[in-house]
Amino acid sequence: QLRLQESGPGLVKPSGTLSLTCSVSGDSISSSSSYHWAWIRQSPGKGQEWIGHIYYSGTTFYNPSLKSRVLISVDTPKNQFSLKVNSVTPADTAVYYCARLVAQYYYYMDVWGKGTTVAVSS
């Protein structure tokens, strides 16, 4: 059974860099050309916001509103993918989720991690 687990610091100082890792178990991150690997966040009181996603080859797709501050990378030997958001502000406080994205004829996220809370505060 596929499982995704987010990890990383729960507190980041303003202007710093938020760094999270998603560990994938139960399948290889490069098992299928139909799968991409996504980051999504939910700020307090708001809906989900897509941050971006990455193909196992390293091709990335970013939300235009965050693109200048975000980097998503993949480490296939470790079966992990990562998120970095730089120059963070309190507006980046959110629960961050990683998910597997099915991208073929249909586009949807079929497996999600439980999420990790990140607060941006001094």
Added chain:
Amino acid sequence: VLTQSPGTLSLSPGERATLSCRASQSVSSSYLAWYQHKSGQAPSLLIFGASKRATGIPDRFSGSGSGTNFTLTISRLEPEDFAVYFCQHYVDSRFIFGPGSKVEIK
């Protein structure tokens, strides 16, 4: 932009829930999905392609619609169905999520 209504739906177990997801412009049904989210848990996929149930999802959950109007229907609410439901679409190489509808116990 995706909008969802109602914001909150108060119902009793056994009742029918009808949730709406509306897009600001016509969208492809292939890219419309519905999720269930319970606090502190991972969101779970219910419906993809507007009407196709994900693996293991009970048949009391159904999706319908096209163009700008989509609907998630729960035919008879079970106690475990009280949660937040949100829709998702993919357009212009971006994923967009609706704000969610909360189904609470009356």
